[in-house]
Amino acid sequence: MKIEVLPSEEIKTRVADLLSEQIKRNPKSVLGMTTGSSPIKYGIYQEWIRREQAGEFSFHEARFINPDELVGIPADHPESYRTYMQEHLFGQLQTLRYEPQIPDGSSTDLKAECLRFDQLLADLGYVDWQLMGLGLNGHIAFIEPSNHIPAKTYVSQLFVENRPVHSPHFRSEEEVPKQSITIGLEAVMKARNIVLVATGDNKAEMVAKAFAGPITTSVPASFLQLHASATIILDAAAASKLSL
Template identity: 40%
Template sequence: MNVLIFDSNEKLNEAGANIITGLVQTNPRAVLGLATGGTPVGVYEQIVKDYKRGLVSFRGVTSFNLDEYVGLPVDHPESYRSYMNHHLFRHIDIPAEQTHIPNGNAEDPEAECRRYDELIAEAGQIDLQLLGLGHNGHIGFNEPAHALIRGTHVVDLAEETRRANARFFNSIDEVPKQAMTMGVGTILKAKTILLIVRGADKAEIVHRALTGPITTDCPASLLQTHPHLVVLLDREAGRLMA
């Protein structure tokens, strides 16, 4: 585990972007696992800047997003397809057909989960998986539970998760109650995992996830078992790790 703590968001964003663009520069056909939410926005902005400066091309890259809300129209501004288009995809040269996000509106959700896992398997091992961290220790939308599901699956979102995401909607009533998420087993198969966490409100869960017991009650604690985990924290999120 390599934990780095930054005094500014600018430096953190640059570090995160450098890890991703550096991988793509050395492996133009890299398979990226991507995340959404507030945490990676600055990293994506820096990646776009690097692309526009001609430092990197994503033409050969394949991407798989961690998750998508169930029942939210794909063109809804808070769908994760809309998010990725807005913050990254439309600003770089990655072909649309090489970007993959679970279909949260599939008629047969279980079949869609199987399809998504098959696509990931066909692409080969994910070279780098980008993650954020939920207040309750979730990664992707893998919520705390007695047991965690290995592959892509539909999950009932914890109320704490829905409250945290309500800031992106007009009210919590608009936040979907389910999501389709990549499983912890798939996440842990990635060659490298890049975990980015910001904010004082995440300090305790960061410490618990990275130094506490490994338990499905804190899904992120399973990251301790990964052979190549890189953690980027701002000063506030890392205050208990120093």
């Protein structure tokens, strides 16, 4: 695990440079995405779109895959992660050839959908380059803190702070998803490269717990300490409680 602390305005460039290196190494890379706030707030996806339109990137041979999706809403719902990715990235790429792969949270058989997604990951040879964020409670993907974290893709119970309860797209709190489909630890650890971005002083305590504390299922991100190639990109505020 490698930790980098950068000015916030340089994060999008650094992440794009790491992605560029990956595509040059393997144009057929399987690229894992994230639907957190950081890719939009810091212009990460916008920088990828800019570089692609400038001819610096080509995703023609690459495949995109997302590790999670909210359960109980259709794929075209305004709050679905498929909608998020389509609006902020996929719909603006000019060289996208293959259909992006995202779990189906509206499936009537969630167990079968988890098995299907695990098989898809295996068929693709798992992820070559995975972008991640860090939840305030230490989650990665939607692997929430728990006494036990499954190895395989599973249905996760969302913590209250991670449910989109303030979204105007739900008429009542009862409509707000309480679960997600998420990859398990096996897919995380089999990703050949992970790039995690965490910013802001509200993440500082969790950054210290995750990357300088004990490895524990109560802080899922702490397992990245064991990963063979994880790059943690922080701004100064997020890194403020680390001893570097």
